[in-house]
Amino acid sequence: MATLTKKALAESLKILMKKATLDKINVTDVVSHCGVNRQTFYYHFKDIYDLVEWIYKTEAVESINKYKSYNTWQQGFFMIFEYVGNNLEFCTNCFNSLGREHLDRFLYDITFGFLMGVVDEVAEDTDVKYREKRFIANFYTYAFIGIMTQWIREGANEDPANIINDINQLIEGDIKRKIHNYL
Structure with a gap:
């Protein structure tokens, strides 16, 4: 009930x-x-903001958490775009309100979570420290959030598959190289 x-x-x-x-x-x-x-x-x-966080957590986070691997991160990003696109009025109105921090936190938590999974997987069997892995995941998280918020700001018109393809072209192999740089 x-x-x-x-x-x-x-x-x-x-x-x-x-x-x-x-x-x-x-x-x-x-x-x-x-x-x-x-x-x-x-x-x-x-309060209202607690309800907003519950909405993000129950509607999106739980379904995207399974994409924390090097081979599935694109699907995770796509699902975030899909969630925002399917809930565009809700997300846009959060974005354009005092409650923006809740959208930002949602995007950060979900993106960082699966990117940290990717970094952990790539760094497996290495001596790279948690601080360094966290820095790599943070870097790509904030890059993704910037792209996502620009997409929202522009009305979410561009096909997310094209954006993800562009991201993939830009960063393919980068996480592996960054892990190697820390060794």
Whole structure:
């Protein structure tokens, strides 16, 4: 029952965000749209931003976590583009609101997670330190977030497959070379 209520609150917020940015919506708006009381909302979430984080975590992060390998990172990136594209109004309104940090955190957490998996895989059986592996993963994470946010800013019109192909052309073999540079 709790999951159904959370999903209903999430769906209400996403519907409301088709017309307004996150900073223009409050808990009263969400519960009125959903047909529950404020106490029910606060039983599940501490505030609107907590609900936003729950949406990102449950709708996207769990399904993308399986792409943490050198051979599957492109699929993981594609799934992030696909999620954002399928939820463009929600993500764009988060992007254009005071809640942007939640979109940024979502993009960082998910991208860093699977890039760190790629770096760990490539660095397996080497003496490269965690700090250095983390730096490599951070570098590529922020590059990807920059590309993703520019895509959102420009209306998400370009085909994500083309963007991922461009990224792949640009960085193919780079992680292996960076690991080797630290040895």
